[in-house]
Amino acid sequence: MSHSEAPISITIKTPAGSLVTVRASNGEELDQTIAHGLDAIVAATQELESHVRKIGPTPVMSASAVAAAIGGSVIETGNTIPAQEYTQPIAGGRNCPHGRMTAIQGMGKDGKPYKGYFCPAPKGAFDKCKNQYVNMASSEWNSFVPEQVK
Numbered sequence: 001m002s003h004s005e006a007p008i009s010i011t012i013k014t015p016a017g018s019l020v021t022v023r024a025s026n027g028e029e030l031d032q033t034i035a036h037g038l039d040a041i042v043a044a045t046q047e048l049e050s051h052v053r054k055i056g057p058t059p060v061m062s063a064s065a066v067a068a069a070i071g072g073s074v075i076e077t078g079n080t081i082p083a084q085e086y087t088q089p090i091a092g093g094r095n096c097p098h099g100r101m102t103a104i105q106g107m108g109k110d111g112k113p114y115k116g117y118f119c120p121a122p123k124g125a126f127d128k129c130k131n132q133y134v135n136m137a138s139s140e141w142n143s144f145v146p147e148q149v150k
Helices: 029-056 063-069 137-145
Strands: 006-011 019-024 102-107 113-118
Touching: 019 029, 063 102
Parallel strands: none
Antiparallel strands: 006 019, 102 113
């Protein structure tokens, strides 16, 4: 069975942006694959920690080297953004770790108005911040100045 035909496919995105996909033809195979994968990750981590303890903190293994150690590979997703592009906070408004948040107001799918601040990180970024909505009962609701209206 080719990987694209597996009826069960789970993909997890790590905080660093790597994608880990597990495919199986049934629940039992999925359990075995995950258990084997966890064993390989534990073994690779123990080996890495042992290596670092022996020669100090200087060596750094690449993501490809770690993936190869557990029988995997690294897949570039194209969603990675160099940190300098959006990590510098800008004065004024609300800021998040990615910079100045965008003030947006509009009508929700439920027909109710909303106002809030939205993270400037690209859609789909693994570390995109949660929207910060303005409470309708707060004084900020009336003084809110949107940069975009949707």
